[in-house]
């Protein structure tokens with residue numbers, strides 16, 4: 001489909017980038033492998049909008065893949081960054097603000113007594129695995145097919161997100177010895193989990209799960225599923241790790257643990273807690289966290305961990321999220337968008353299943369229920385790709401993959417959502 005917008009400047013920048021950066025990007029999901037075409041280059045963002053280098057404006061449903069829950073360039077978050085940055089950007093020594101953000105996180109999650117800050121979600125999950133293995137003195141881990149937990153070796157087995165969109169869910173360079181300790185289960189299938197514990201009752205250190213699957217598109221946990229995971233891990237002396245890098249402070253202030261009433265043993269956080277600056281964290285009870293150096297034998301460190309600029313942005317973001325209206329607002333906006341989209345597709349007679357948990361949602365081009373890996377995989381990727389490009393042309397920036405979440409923010413207005421639904425009504429006839 002020919003575009004009415006010009007992307008000439010983006011195309012030029014991409015061809016330059018391809019010469020010096022693999023695939024032109026620093027993270028594969030940005031290369032549009034899931035939808036085809038040339039990625040657009042962003043120049044600026046404010047609230048619910050982003051602008052590309054060709055001057056095109058979009059309503060943004062990516063939100064930097066999650067952290068911009070308050071919208072882009074929130075003035076309070078920018079103000080906090082500007083205030084601290086004049087005092088220096090990194091010390092490699094403790095700062096008071098690290099304790100402040102740690103207390104905010106400990107207060108938000110009943111399962112966390114202590115929390116360690118790192119620089120990304122990947123570092124958080126990598127460290128959480130090491131911690132679970134150190135604490136239990138067991139080697140194996142269980143993860144779900146289509147679950148993405150960053151690019152640490154042991155978790156790049158049947159992974160979702162960019163790995164899935166680019167057809168490399170199992171990465172080259174991950175040795176068999178790493179992969180053989182990773183056991184794969186099926187999301188929303190308790191039996192597939194139980195089978196592993198039956199086979200290796202004394203060898204499984206932990207089970208890691210995105211409590212709302214977000215990296216094979218949004219798939220909510222079936223009723224009772226998370227509770228069963230809690231029981232199975234407890235019965236078998238294994239730790240339950242909730243990877244709340246997406247869900248933490250998003251599906252509720254206290255993440256999926258608050259929303260579904262289940263406590264994890266170890267919680268991984270990222271993105272949102274840095275307000276858009278690079279950050280991650282993992283937390284647990286004191287008993288578990290005291291295994292971490294310098295108190296215990298599990299080593300983990302980081303030159304830039306607890307970076308004062310990232311922490312300042314994070315504190316301000318989390319304080320703004322403490323307003324109880326935030327989550328009602330996100331729910332309302334999510335509902336408006338999902339019901340609007342569903343009715344457009346129903347009216348047009350085109351199959352669509354919208355999965356949504358609060359402000360996270362995925363439009364699956366699928367006629368049935370999407371509640372597991374198999375149903376996710378049967379969605380129409382070509383149709384998504386056509387829809388993505390047609391919506392782009394109407395000024396709507398969707399995640400450039402059929403297997404990612406759309407992220408809403410408090411900055412999305414009813415007008416933005418109406419504009420998005422109208423755009424879908426317009427394009428559905430021609431794709």
Ligand code: PMP
Pocket residue numbers: 065120121122123125148149150151161210214215243244245246270271280
């Ligand atoms: N866990 C989950 C659930 C994620 O969605 C992601 C990234 N999308 C990660 C971990 C890895 O985080 P990062 O990209 O910050 O390393």
